Amino acid sequence: MKQSISCMCRGTLFMLLYVFLMPFFLINVQAGTVLEPPQATVSGTVTDTSGNPLAGVNLVVESKNIGTISDFDGSFSINAGPTDVLIFSMVGFKSLTVPIVGREEVIVQLEEDVTVLGEVVLNAGYYSVSEKERTGNIATxxxxxxxxxxxxxxxxxxxxxxxxxxxxxxxxVPGGGFSIEVRGRNFINGVSDPLFIVDGVPFGSQSMGVARLSNQIVGGNISPLNAINPNDIESIEVLKDADATAIYGSRGANGVVLITTKKGKAGKTRFDAQLSTSLGQVSHFLDLMNTEQYLQVRREGISNDGYDSFLENPAFSFYWPDLTLWDQDRYTDWQKELIGGTAYRNNAQLSISGGSDRTQFLVSGGYQKETTVFPGDFRYKKANLNSTVNHRSKDGRFGISLSTSYTHEDNKLPTEDFTANAYSLEPNAPEIYDEDGNLNWENNTWDNPLAGLEEEYAAVSKTLISNAVVSYKIMDHLELKSSLGFTSYQLDTHRAMPSSATNPLYGLTPQNYSYLMTNASQRESWIIEPQLNWKREWDSFSVDILMGTTFQQETTEQLVLRGRGFPNNGLLYNLGAAQNIDILSNADGEYRYNAVFGRVNLKFLDRYILNLTGRRDGSSRFGPGKQFGNFGAIGVAWLFSGEGFIGTNSLLSHGKLRGSYGTTGSDNIGDYRYLDTYTVTGNDYDGTTILEPTGLFNPEFGWEENRKLEMALELGFFKDRLLLNSSWYRNRSSNQLVGIPLAATTGFSELTGNFDALVENSGFEFDLRSVNFQSNTFTWSTTVNLTIPKNKLVEFDGLDNSTFANRYVIGQPLSIVKLYHALGVDPETGQYRFEDFNGDDEIGSPEDRQWIEDLAPKFYGGLGNSIRFGNLTLDAFFQFKKQKAYNTVRFDATPGYKGNYHVDLLDRWMEPGDTNPYQRPSAGFGGGTNLGAFQQESNAAVSDASFIRLRNISLGYELPTNEQGPDINIYVQGQNLWTWTEYKGPDPEEPSSTRLPPLRQITLGLQLSF
Structure with missing residues (x-):
């Protein structure tokens, strides 16, 4: 499948080139025909490196005026002698010279020429544009x-x-989510997700999971995007600036992500299969104390608290079983025990594609099964089916494209992420199982970490994405098109908690403890977008005008139930057997959206380009008089490399200045927020169902607005073998929609409204692509990208008197945290010290948290190299990021408490005069203020977390085969194989101590094409 994917994104382009350039080639060929009598007929086929037939390839006999072009199936036939040489050329591919050497059949493969900018087509959503002529910022x-x-x-x-x-x-954890920001965080309400569009259909990326059903992160963040199989994707484009996003209006404030799936191509029926298996493990373990170190510090803490004399008293053993009841020589590496397993992922893909010049099809299916690194029988299974059909009438006027994708996911995971226990369990904690194989509670002296295996959490999701695009060419320059899309996302989860999952000490039985929680959620959306497109070209001037309208409706349903008190654990999955059934959530929502949009693109002399886009949006999320908003942008580009002062022999092959300015907006606040709303709590008062107020009527709030400005310079050298794109941007988001906190006496927690606040995101972006070496047998190319972002709160009226004063500071980023200023350990007392900002001789008030740390990246990017030598390919990609993050002090700052901690805490204060970085040990029995808790909330808990990571490496080899045999490619791939960092926490990019970090994975795979 790998071989077919690489050329799918060019299929439509090549067919268009064939249709429009065929007369040109024929004229050139026929202009000077045969100079000498033909000697023999040579035939063959032309394909790309993936074996897909290429139509419209220009074929010439060297030193003779004999030529032809390849047919739709890539076949050709030409008269040539046994000693002649054939030259194959096509726009977008490298020219190839092939000696005939007496053969009657010649099989040729052309390599893509990635440096032809004018032929690299980008998906801009409602239209397509070449990379050379784009006025907006589109990453792909x-x-x-x-x-x-x-x-x-x-x-x-x-x-x-x-x-x-x-x-x-x-x-x-498999099935978990991702956080994504396009050019920073724009809004105070924290919503940063861009608009996702799959094959022209908006796709909801927000999880419908309920966090309370599972304590692990995936419980509340089951990513719907897992339903989109990466193997089915042809390209992903991200629209960033105003010129690219304003046509999406209110939905484009946080950027737009366009996902295009693969389509069929004309030619013989093609079968592609792929099998792979992956092994994944946690890439980094923390350096925790062993038993001897832990017990030493633990006893020291109890002694410092004045309780060492009680250690010998059996009556107090329950307070410190790790010191008195458990084996003092026992050691368990709980990281290896709980998160040290190997996760396996098996993946199988199969696709069938082909068709004629008028009708093409593709059908693909995949199945994946993945386990976890946790103990227990947990797995994530996914099956998907994707199909596309494209058809165009004989006269080329009528066209239709149908695509459907269906995915079924079945995720069975533990109810808790064992990572927190892996980092904190005492090294001499008891055995997990007793001699009979039952959970060991060690005389009720500990909570067995694997008790969670008695519980069950499962999530089943079903995702359907379908789209139809119907077009008709009314006249030569006018086309009518309509896109019709439908999506359905269903999520059913449950969490079963039997009484056997708890310590027998508590005496819990199914009747008084066991419960079952269920979540049944569904989101459906349909969209209709009629469009009219008029294009006209003259000698030096061209116009492209697009007009359209959008009708969209989305409905959501969610029912969360809890059943408590079952007769026995065997009836736990039957809600009807529960003594009490509570409705935790019963919410229905409907969202309606209507818009008109348009685009005018003007091009003069192929180097002066003006792009105008606009949209008028209407949203049901606002009250009367506030439902409509206007958004638009202007983009300009000057291809100065086409000017006369740039000589034909100049090293500069491409030069472009471009800029854009415009507005987008946002209504991403949820449904019915301007109305009085109430929620059924599931409880009752004296037999009467309780309604809890959740929203207060406010018809005055309106659209958030994001004003985007960008300037960019694009340069290409050495016939575009070296490309450098640099851009500066500034986005200013105003009219912030946030929840305004209200006094508890009002009966409402907040009032949704617009804050007079202004957030600015600015920065520089650099993208470099180079073809370092290129020949028929060896190619080496490099890509580099770098982003230097800056975020700040420019204005916020009344900030000092609001509840947001403890979170934000004018002139600082939204990503800051306000902390105590740690002054180290007092050499005399051995206690942590902090700066008393308000001068009241006490630490702990919000006014003392004035130290500011920014946890957003200072810069980030990636470096990739791709090498091809004969049939061998090697790709390596490094990701880098400069940032700060919470370190291990955030998790533990005081040695001596029950529970293991990082070995750094051994460097503790022990006697007066010591200047160690960690305070004197304490077991928490000393009374007084816990200064360690303040240290965890101080700047000492933040440190450099910059890293360079080998994000991916891939080595593939294409086995030599005969002309009739299948194409066979074997490969090995690695993900997160190596990370260079001075950060000591779990993972520099996701430093939480409660969530499983991303895994290191190695994959072995096989691809077949025939």
Whole structure:
């Protein structure tokens, strides 16, 4: 499948080139025909490196005026002598010279020429544009990059590859989510997700999971994007600036992510199969104390608290079983025990494609099964089916494209992420199982970490995405088109908690403890977008006008139930057997959206380009008089490399200045927020159902607005073998929609409204692509991207008197944290010291948290190299990021407490005069203020977390085969194989101590094409 994916994104382009350039080639060929009598007929086929037939390839006999072009199936026939040489050429591919050497049949493969900018077509959503002539900022990643990464979520394949796009994996648990920001965080309400569009259909990326059903991160963040199989993706484009996003209006404030799936191509029926297996493990363990170190510090803490004399008293053993009841020589590496397993992922893909010049089809299916590194029988299964059909009438006027994707996911995971226990369990804690194989509670002296295996958490999701695009060419320059899309996302989860999952000490029984929680959620959306497109070209001037309208409706339903008190654990999955059934949530929502949009593109002399886009949006999320908003942008570009002062022999092959300014907006606040709303709590008062107020009527709030400005310079050298794109941007977001906190006496927690606040995101982006060496047998290319972002709160009226004063500071980023200023350890007392900002001789008030640390990246990017030598390919991609993050002090700052901690805490204060960085040990029995808790909230808990990571490496080899045999490619791939960092926490990019970090993975795979 890898071989077919790499050329899918060019299929439509090549067919158009064939149709429009065929007369040109024929004229050139026929202008000077045969100079000498033909000697023999030579035939054959022309394909790309993936074996897909190429139509419209120009074929000439060297030193003779004999030529032809390849047919739709890539076949050709030409008269030539046994000693002649054939030259194959086609726009977008490298020319190839092939001696005939007496053969009657010649099989030729052409390599793509990635440096032809004018032929690299980008998806801009409602229209397509060449990379050379684009006026907006569009980042893209193609199938040939995606397929070389062993990932299950499209966002994972994008990590580090795009400037201005910051993606962080939330958890290493299969099925978990990702966080994505396009050019920073624009709004105070924290909503940063861009608009996702799959084959022209908006796709909801927000999880419908309920966090309370599971304590692990994936419980509340089951990513719907997992339903999109990366193997089915042809390209992903990210629209960033106003010129690219304003046509999406209110939906484009946080950027737009366009996902295009693969389509069929004309030619013989083609079968592609791929089998792979992956092994994944936690890439980094913390350096925790062993038993001897832990017990020493623990006893020291009890002694410092004045309780060492009680250690010998059996009556107090329950307070410190690790010191008195448990084996003092026992050691268990709980990281290896709880998160040290190997996760296996098996993946199988099969696709069938082909068709004629008028009708093409593709059908693909995939199945994936993945386990976890946790103990227990947990797995994530996914099956998907994708189909596309494209058809155009004989006269070329009528066209239709149908695409459908269906995915079924079945995720069975533990109810808790064992990572927190792996980092904190005492090294001499008891055995997990007793001699009979039952859970060991060690005389009720500890909570067995694997008790969670008695519980069950499962999530089943079903995702359907379908789209139809119907077009009709009314006249030569006028086309009518309509897109019709439908999506359905269903999520059913449950969490079963039997009484056997708790310590027998508590005496819990099924009747008084066991419970079952269920979540049944569904989101459906349909969209209709009629469009009219008029294009006209003259000698030096061209016009492209697009007009359209959007009708969209989305409905959501969610019912969360809890059953408590079952007769026995065997009836736990039957809600009807529960003594009490509570409705935790019963919410229905409907969202309606209507818009008109348009685009006018003017081009003069092929080097002066003006692009105007606009949209008028209407949203049901606002009250009367506030429902409509106007958004638009202007983009300009000057291709100065086409001017006369740039000589034909200049090293500069491409030069462009471009800029854009415009507005987008946002209504991403949820439904019915301007109305009085109430929620059924599931409880009752004296037999009467309780309604809890959740929203207060406010018809005055309106659209958030994001004003975007960008300037950019694009340069190409040495016939575009070296390309450098640099851009500066500034986005200013105003009229912020946030929840305004209200006094408890009002009966409402907040009032949704517009804050007079202004957030600015600015920065520089650099993208470099180079073809370092290129020949028929050896190619080496490099890509580099770098982003230097800056975020700040410019204005916020009344900030000092609001509840946001403890979170934000004018002139500082939204990503800051306000902390205590740690002054180290007092050499005399051995206690932590802090700066008393308000001068009241006490520490602990919000006024003392004035130290500011910014946890957003200072810069980030990626470096990739691709090498091809004969049949061998090697790709390596490094991701880098300069940032700060919470370190291990955030998790533990006081040695001596029950529970293991980082070995750094051994460097503790022990006697007066010591200047160690950690305070004197304490077991928490000393009374007084816990200064360690303040240290955890201080600047000492933040440190440098910059890193360079080998995000992906791929080595592939295409086996030599005969002309009739299948194409066979074997490969090995690695993900997160190596990370250079001075950060001591779990993972520099996701430093949480409660979530499983991203795994290191190695994949072995086989691809067949025939």
């Amino acid at each position: 990643i193609k199938a040939d990059i995606i397929e070389k990464q062993p990932v299950a979520n499209p966002l994972a394949a994008m990590q580090g590859h795009m400037s201005g796009v910051n993606i962080v994996q939330d958890t290493g």
